[in-house]
Amino acid sequence: MTRQYFGTDGIRGTVGQPPITPDFVLRLAHAVGRVLRRTEERPMVLIGKDTRISGYMLESALESGFNSAGVDVMLLGPLPTPGVAYLTRAQRASLGVVISASHNPYPDNGIKFFSAQGTKLSDEWELAVEAALNEPPVWADSASLGKTRRLDDAAGRYIEFCKSTFPQDLTLKGLKIVVDGAHGAAYQVAPKVFHELGAEVLSIGCAPDGLNINHEVGATHPDALVRAVRANRAHYGIALDGDADRLQMVDASGRLYNGDELLYLMASDRMGRDEHVPGVVGTLMTNMAVEVALRERGVKFVRAKVGDRYVLEELARHHWVLGGEGSGHLLALDRHTTGDGLVSALQILQACVRSGQTLAQLLAGVSLYPQVLLNVRLQPGQDWKANQVLADTTRAVEQELGSSGRVLIRASGTEPLLRVMVEARSAQLASSCAQRLADAARAG
Numbered sequence: 001m002t003r004q005y006f007g008t009d010g011i012r013g014t015v016g017q018p019p020i021t022p023d024f025v026l027r028l029a030h031a032v033g034r035v036l037r038r039t040e041e042r043p044m045v046l047i048g049k050d051t052r053i054s055g056y057m058l059e060s061a062l063e064s065g066f067n068s069a070g071v072d073v074m075l076l077g078p079l080p081t082p083g084v085a086y087l088t089r090a091q092r093a094s095l096g097v098v099i100s101a102s103h104n105p106y107p108d109n110g111i112k113f114f115s116a117q118g119t120k121l122s123d124e125w126e127l128a129v130e131a132a133l134n135e136p137p138v139w140a141d142s143a144s145l146g147k148t149r150r151l152d153d154a155a156g157r158y159i160e161f162c163k164s165t166f167p168q169d170l171t172l173k174g175l176k177i178v179v180d181g182a183h184g185a186a187y188q189v190a191p192k193v194f195h196e197l198g199a200e201v202l203s204i205g206c207a208p209d210g211l212n213i214n215h216e217v218g219a220t221h222p223d224a225l226v227r228a229v230r231a232n233r234a235h236y237g238i239a240l241d242g243d244a245d246r247l248q249m250v251d252a253s254g255r256l257y258n259g260d261e262l263l264y265l266m267a268s269d270r271m272g273r274d275e276h277v278p279g280v281v282g283t284l285m286t287n288m289a290v291e292v293a294l295r296e297r298g299v300k301f302v303r304a305k306v307g308d309r310y311v312l313e314e315l316a317r318h319h320w321v322l323g324g325e326g327s328g329h330l331l332a333l334d335r336h337t338t339g340d341g342l343v344s345a346l347q348i349l350q351a352c353v354r355s356g357q358t359l360a361q362l363l364a365g366v367s368l369y370p371q372v373l374l375n376v377r378l379q380p381g382q383d384w385k386a387n388q389v390l391a392d393t394t395r396a397v398e399q400e401l402g403s404s405g406r407v408l409i410r411a412s413g414t415e416p417l418l419r420v421m422v423e424a425r426s427a428q429l430a431s432s433c434a435q436r437l438a439d440a441a442r443a444g
Helices: 022-037 054-068 081-090 123-133 154-164 189-196 223-231 259-272 288-296 308-318 341-355 388-404 427-443
Strands: 011-014 044-049 072-078 095-099 108-114 148-150 176-180 200-204 236-240 247-251 279-283 300-304 322-324 330-332 371-377 405-411 417-424
Touching: 022 044, 022 054, 022 095, 022 108, 022 123, 044 054, 044 081, 054 072, 054 095, 054 108, 072 081, 072 154, 081 095, 081 108, 081 154, 081 341, 154 189, 154 341, 176 189, 176 223, 189 200, 189 236, 189 341, 200 223, 223 236, 223 247, 236 341, 247 259, 247 341, 259 279, 259 288, 259 322, 259 330, 259 341, 279 288, 279 308, 288 300, 300 308, 308 322, 308 330, 330 341, 371 427, 388 405, 388 417, 388 427, 405 427, 417 427
Parallel strands: 044 072, 044 095, 072 148, 176 200, 176 236, 279 300, 279 322
Antiparallel strands: 011 108, 095 108, 236 247, 322 330, 371 417, 405 417
16 A cells, blocks of 8 residues: 555645644544544544744644544654653654744645654554544544643653763863754753763754744754854864754864765764674665775665655664764664664764764774766656666776776655766766756656
């Protein structure tokens, strides 16, 4: 069966258009509640959200839907997605619910769910919810209705959890850090985490008004952080996205480090402390330099499809703990069950503090390959896989690049576009090869 509503990361869309409407979200919560009650007499769910103005409306709809199915609700207020995952486990809740569209602008919103263990839920569970959505509601009688209460110290509990992932014998004293909260879910907690560990903290992107989430700040717009780090002569800059599960970092020179580099550093730091790192999971888009550097150190590297959901699946399959994407979704499953921008930042900072080295020094052995990405518009019904000119050109380019580059051609999942990506040691070679492939794609 194919899923009608659930995508790779819950249900997402434009507010006011199906399925992100209050009536659908109420039905969704009711359906989820009915699924939960098949195995549990009195389930309890946690609901957290980011700072979008639509969060109030959707939170009320979820609350009503769950209560109507006989499910108790605990409201967390604005809290990072990984904070909801953590508290779902800590509170022994049946389910965690997050109202967020992550790095998208404020007109979008979404609903995603975490299991009682703080992990993503299975396809089978999502299909069961979609089946329940197609059934008529079964309203609980008055005596069986769910109740709602608020967890007043949710932020404080999550702050303490984040701090617990940083070594007890280390401190951030002496460091000036700029924290960019993307006007999102971490606007309160992120500055406090680093401040309470000893850093001097300067905040940007920490003044949400319901409409400015991810707007020209945060992990998807790191220029603001680069400017702030330089202007304030800070040692580091930390950029999160709207729900704080992504991370980008900046050093004192204003140099930006993406998720690929930070993933390598997390693995390298562990190896430097004689921890065994059997393997690391990246994605189809992970820079080849990371794969080469890890393999030179005897670490296996596996590529998953793009999306942290698929990275998690590969980690589970291999029983590994480290994985991530260039976008900054980083996973350290011995620290948390899901990607967490704050926990990841603390992993990177502890490597710098312990070694006494800067990000640039720690990553001196990894120089990212130039990567060129071109988009080719597909005609309706066009089968790019049957394009013989493209197939022949791809073979020729791959032969020319040999082991010092790679080609990735894939259709966009959201637009009628073919994405042509080439990596090579030379920017000029990557560009010319990508152009040849794009021309071949159009010729077909």
